[in-house]
Amino acid sequence: MAAPHVARALLLVSWLWSGAAAPAVAAGPDYGQVRAVVVRVCDGDTVVVDIPEYPDVIGKAIRVRLTGLDAPELRDRSAEIRRAAQAARRAMETLLPPGTAVTLTGIRRDKYFRLDATISLDGRDVATVLAPAPGP
Template sequence: MSLVRVVDGDTIVVSIPEWPSVLGHEISVRLAGCDAPEMKDHRPAIQSIAVKAQKALVQLFERADVVTLRNVRRGKYFRLLADVYADDVNVSLYLIEKGVAYPYSGRGKRPW
């Protein structure tokens, strides 16, 4: 699997050569277990957190030797959802600990 780009604080785009290209070429993957604010939020304070989340994710991946997807599944909106790791670091927990994302299971009200 190769990381193509970071979309925002809780979504990445990857290519998975082992999968057919219609499924695995530049496919969006949502990080399971966390929610970060949207980059397009019109509230300046929330948008600032969104930018910090995206930058934290980019920096974490730049330092990592290996990025892996575990427990890949479909989310409630049929998007790919996965536990994402940079080396041995759970990316969702990392973002939550940095204060730029909240725990999120797909249910309940989002804090943003």
């Protein structure tokens, strides 16, 4: 049954999102806000988008990593972590299927030349939707 795996994945993502294991966000200029369209989901914290208002050379098939979310890695050595990563990717695919219009804010470049950004869907932060802040 997939429910226990999904629950574990969300718990792990929530723990990672809380800052317990997340590295500091890279310093650098903030490139503002832009509208984008999801092309595909890479994993639980990265998507590929097209930015229609930019020329294709800089706005087509751009990798964007969600700020504030660090999902388990699909290529981890641990089978349990890989299962959690697959569940996180499925959750992201459900929320952001190809063609979904999103807004990117707080855009920065990371050390892998991806964009780090807050991704919003209908005014809601996707990272918060996927891993709600732990409450009392």
